[in-house]
Amino acid sequence: MITPVITVDGASGTGKGTVSQRVAQHLGWHLLDSGALYRVLGLAAQKQHIALDNEDALSQLALTLNVTFHFQLEGAAQVVLAGEDVSEAIRTEEIGNAASIVGALPAVRKALLERQRAFKEAPGLVADGRDMGTIVFPDAPLKIFLTASAEERAARRHKQLIAKGVDATLAELIEQLRERDKRDTERLVAPLKPAVDAICIDTDHLSVEQVAERILNHWQEKAGEGCSGKKAFPVTEQMAMNNFAPVLA
Numbered sequence: 001m002i003t004p005v006i007t008v009d010g011a012s013g014t015g016k017g018t019v020s021q022r023v024a025q026h027l028g029w030h031l032l033d034s035g036a037l038y039r040v041l042g043l044a045a046q047k048q049h050i051a052l053d054n055e056d057a058l059s060q061l062a063l064t065l066n067v068t069f070h071f072q073l074e075g076a077a078q079v080v081l082a083g084e085d086v087s088e089a090i091r092t093e094e095i096g097n098a099a100s101i102v103g104a105l106p107a108v109r110k111a112l113l114e115r116q117r118a119f120k121e122a123p124g125l126v127a128d129g130r131d132m133g134t135i136v137f138p139d140a141p142l143k144i145f146l147t148a149s150a151e152e153r154a155a156r157r158h159k160q161l162i163a164k165g166v167d168a169t170l171a172e173l174i175e176q177l178r179e180r181d182k183r184d185t186e187r188l189v190a191p192l193k194p195a196v197d198a199i200c201i202d203t204d205h206l207s208v209e210q211v212a213e214r215i216l217n218h219w220q221e222k223a224g225e226g227c228s229g230k231k232a233f234p235v236t237e238q239m240a241m242n243n244f245a246p247v248l249a
């Protein structure tokens with residue numbers, strides 16, 4: 001049987017991480033947070049004092065990266081790099097920026113490709129990132145592209161940082177987001193862009209639950225296509241019937 005993949009791409013702060021977690025949890029599928037892989041690489045490079053433009057050394061590092069993801073019932077996965085829990089350390093703005101810089105290097109992207117594809121396992125995978133629908137899983141039956149204004153994304157990030165006790169101004173965050181968007185969309189290899197067959201969802205005025213529900217509805221429609229015209233269950237009804245446990249690794 002073919003293992004289905006739902007790809008969820010979009011810029012930083014569109015909520016794709018949390019939304020993808022919800023969708024994977026609801027379906028009982030595996031989850032690939034590809035941004036976390038690029039972030040771990042940025043952090044490992046920093047720890048080993050490798051310059052962020054040293055493509056040879058970084059692609060070697062990407063091939064040998066000793067990283068594991070431990071999925072939890074709630075929230076983001078625990079990320080372990082060479083035995084050290086780096087779940088928090090990879091979430092800083094500095095490491096996000098480093099991830100965006102190393103992610104622009106073609107040899108690095110090539111080195112991480114098979115590692116990302118290996119996440120595709122039964123019963124299914126939700127993959128979130130920038131090029132999931134275009135490059136990593138071009139045959140995915142459902143591709144989603146999330147958008148949100150820079151102001152809305154910065155406001156969400158600001159709220160998260162304040163909750164963590166980290167000082168940041170909205171203006172700074174908007175500036176950083178725009179810079180990162182520019183690098184991610186203008187790079188030559190696997191730039192951030194919707195796949196031609198992606199469904200775009202503007203998340204500006206939607207909650208995480210609403211976005212997850214829309215994606216699940218699209219998936220229901222896809223899954224229902226093979227059922228001789230039977231209409232798919234509304235998501236709420238289907239949610240109540242869902243006995244899948246979240247996938248834990």
Ligand code: DC
Pocket residue numbers: 012013034035036038039096099100103104128129130131132180184
């Ligand atoms: O999704 P995120 O914000 O955690 O990703 C951090 C950076 O990693 C992002 O700015 C660009 C890079 N990245 C990438 O190049 N390709 C991906 N599939 C995911 C992330």
